[in-house]
Amino acid sequence: METVTKGIFINGLWEVKERSYALRAPYDGKVLANISKADAGDVDRAIAGAHRAFETMRKLPAHQRSRILQQAALQLRERKEEAALLLSQEAGKPIRTARAEIERTITTYEFAAEEAKRINGETIPMDAAPGGEGRLGFTWREPIGTVVAICPFNFPFNLVAHKLGPAIAAGNTVVLKPAEQTPLSALFMAELFQKAGLPDGALQVITGSGRELGDALVEDERVKKITFTGSSEVGKQIKAKAGLRKVTLELGSNSxxxxxxxxxxxxxxxxxxxxxxxxxxxxxxxxxxxxxxxxxxxxxxxxxxxxxxxxxxxxxxxxxxxxxxxxxxxxxxxxxxxxxxxxxxxxxxxxxxxxxxxxxxxxxxxxxxxxxxxxxxxxxxxxxxxxxxxxxxxxxxxxxxxxxxxxxxxxxxxxxxxxxxxxxxxxxxxxxxxxxxxxxxxMPYGGVKESGYGREGIKYAVQEMTELKFVSIKTQF
CATH class of the missing domain: 3.40.309.10 (Aldehyde Dehydrogenase; Chain A, domain 2)
Structure with missing residues (x-):
């Protein structure tokens, strides 16, 4: 049987690249698929498309963002055994453990659907300070823009969900780079999100070598937030290149x-x-x-x-x-x-x-x-x-x-x-x-010292992926 070649996902379309690599199962070395290798030009197109799509995403009302996440979770539930088998093959994860990850992933997207409706601000008692009399103050949270999400191999469904879920809930767009060993899970979810009604360009999936694509992903000024799970060494490099842009790093540990x-x-x-x-x-x-x-x-x-x-x-x-x-x-x-x-x-x-x-x-x-x-x-x-x-x-x-x-x-x-x-x-x-x-x-999840920077957990990740805006209205002239 001929091995299928999987394409990258850009602006709602699947593109098979000339360069590819054979994805092999860790346990027995069986070739599962040929995976397209994107280049820096593809990254540029993906970021540009996500940047354009942000104008649509940021205007989507909360109930629509919530419904998209709910539909993705529902489709994953309907195909959960298929997803678990795919995960078991590409990651070498025992099938019982793979099924548990899929169940957690469904829950994570359901949490994200709920949090999409809970993004709120607060009123500020302006007259608590001299000179604040006759003023109303309040805050709200706005989506940050395009998020680059770089994910590891060990939880390729659920760790992706911890990046996609809050980003979509907040009204952002995402350029996703899955691990080289586990791209099939990310491509599977791209298909589900497209069917769930996510606007074209709101999710881009770029497969290939992290060494080749890393700089293009993290150095582009159109990217407003980088969320990375991986080694401390790579995390430090990303932090150094991010400048003033927001970064969440979930790095090493020896618990x-x-x-x-x-x-x-x-x-x-x-x-x-x-x-x-x-x-x-x-x-x-x-x-x-x-x-x-x-x-x-x-x-x-x-x-x-x-x-x-x-x-x-x-x-x-x-x-x-x-x-x-x-x-x-x-x-x-x-x-x-x-x-x-x-x-x-x-x-x-x-x-x-x-x-x-x-x-x-x-x-x-x-x-x-x-x-x-x-x-x-x-x-x-x-x-x-x-x-x-x-x-x-x-x-x-x-x-x-x-x-x-x-x-x-x-x-x-x-x-x-x-x-x-x-x-x-x-x-x-x-x-x-x-x-x-x-x-x-x-729950809030993240580390100190060389274990990371920032927090995941849907509510906390939404806060990391939004900007707080303050508004003051003078009610008396």
């Missing part, structure tokens, strides 16, 4: 979890294992560092390893698979070198520590030191470290000893310890009595 001695460990082990190894650890808030009080360290480590060894690895299309292929061969080489480096420096392998075909086995490391790459850098792989501590403040200090600060979790039955940790932990989110991998799609 930690503190487990206090008062917690019944048998009740939390399955959840901790899930947080460490879901989607092969390729999650921004994947559980990477577990700090366990020394009094329960040994039984926790033993039970955690035993549960990890029960995970089923293999074909992502298998309903029973818990963990499948990493996104690329080079990522397996990278993480294997980090694990071996840790072992040579004194760490021990509780389980895993090697690959089987395209799968890196879920790996538990013990006796890990802070300076090891598996501890101080972002693993983004199915590898977790378990480390003992004596006092809560010691654990907090170890959690904070990082260039990252996205989500951190703590399990404790003491309210005062929970609040103490919440105040002292340096992170965008502190999750009490759950893993740091927890996220629902309307």
């Amino acid at each position: 930690g979890l503190i487990i206090e001695p008062d917690v019944p460990i048998d009740k939390i082990i399955p959840r901790c294992v899930e947080g460490a190894f879901s989607f092969a650890g390729q999650v921004c808030i994947s559980l990477q560092r577990i700090y366990v009080h020394e009094s329960i360290y040994k039984p926790f480590a033993e039970q955690f390893i035993a549960k990890t060894e029960q995970l089923k690895v293999g074909d992502p299309s298998d309903e029973l698979t818990d963990l499948s292929a990493m996104i690329h061969e080079r990522e397996m080489h990278r993480i294997d070198s980090w694990v071996q480096e840790a072992v040579e420096a004194g760490a021990t392998i509780g389980c895993g520590g090697r690959r089987e075909g395209s799968v890196y086995l879920p790996t538990v490391l013990l006796h890990v030191k802070r300076e090891m790459s598996v501890s101080c850098r972002e693993v983004f792989a199915p590898v977790v470290s378990i480390v003992p501590y004596k006092e809560l403040d010691e654990a907090i200090e170890m959690v904070n000893d990082s260039v990252y600060g996205l989500n951190v979790g703590i399990y404790t039955q003491h309210l005062n310890k929970a609040f103490h940790a919440a105040r002292e932990i340096q992170a965008g989110g502190v999750i009490v009595n759950d893993i740091p991998t927890f996220r629902v799609d309307h």
Whole structure:
């Protein structure tokens, strides 16, 4: 059967480019499609089209923007199994995990449809200041313009939704650059939005090499906002090039979890294992560092390893698979070198520590030191470290000893310890009595330090994608 070539989506039309690349499934290497490679000229046309379409989008009433988002969510619900299979193939995500992502994506667009009707301002008591008498003051929010959205491979439906949803809800236009490994999800959603009635040009989808297209996407002055999810290194480059334009950056992490001695460990082990190894650890808030009080360290480590060894690895299309292929061969080489480096420096392998075909086995490391790459850098792989501590403040200090600060979790039955940790932990989110991998799609989400800049979560992203305008009316002459 001839392999289909997928085109880019510009101004409501599909364009197949002369240059393309073969998109292969991470698990078995099967060619899924040929993907068009856009160039800088295509980016210019896409931004120009989005800039023109903004005149239409900014005038769309809230109920129409809401209806478009509702219709996209409805169509995705009707085709959710098709979408899950596509996601499982191109990302190597186990099918059960893929279905969960599609459900979350539907919810995210539904939240966006609701928020489209909630964009409001406030009245200002002008006479609170001398000289403000006889004046009415109020604010409203206006769409910012054209948004460039650059998305990663690990949640290609839901992370796209966290950028498209609030942008459309606010009345903006979007130029979307999906990850090279997962473009099919973005193209699938472009089709749904077109059918949902989104005006031509309001969504442009540009596929191809990030290295080739990056500068053209982020340096164009017609772009008023850049929202990026990816590595800290690329995020810093984008921030430097953005100038005075708005930027939201969701970057790296090495999320930690503190487990206090008062917690019944048998009740939390399955959840901790899930947080460490879901989607092969390729999650921004994947559980990477577990700090366990020394009094329960040994039984926790033993039970955690035993549960990890029960995970089923293999074909992502298998309903029973818990963990499948990493996104690329080079990522397996990278993480294997980090694990071996840790072992040579004194760490021990509780389980895993090697690959089987395209799968890196879920790996538990013990006796890990802070300076090891598996501890101080972002693993983004199915590898977790378990480390003992004596006092809560010691654990907090170890959690904070990082260039990252996205989500951190703590399990404790003491309210005062929970609040103490919440105040002292340096992170965008502190999750009490759950893993740091927890996220629902309307909560504020983002990091501090090298984990990012700005906040996602539909309501909060809408604020990031609008400008606040103040109006004063003198009512007395």
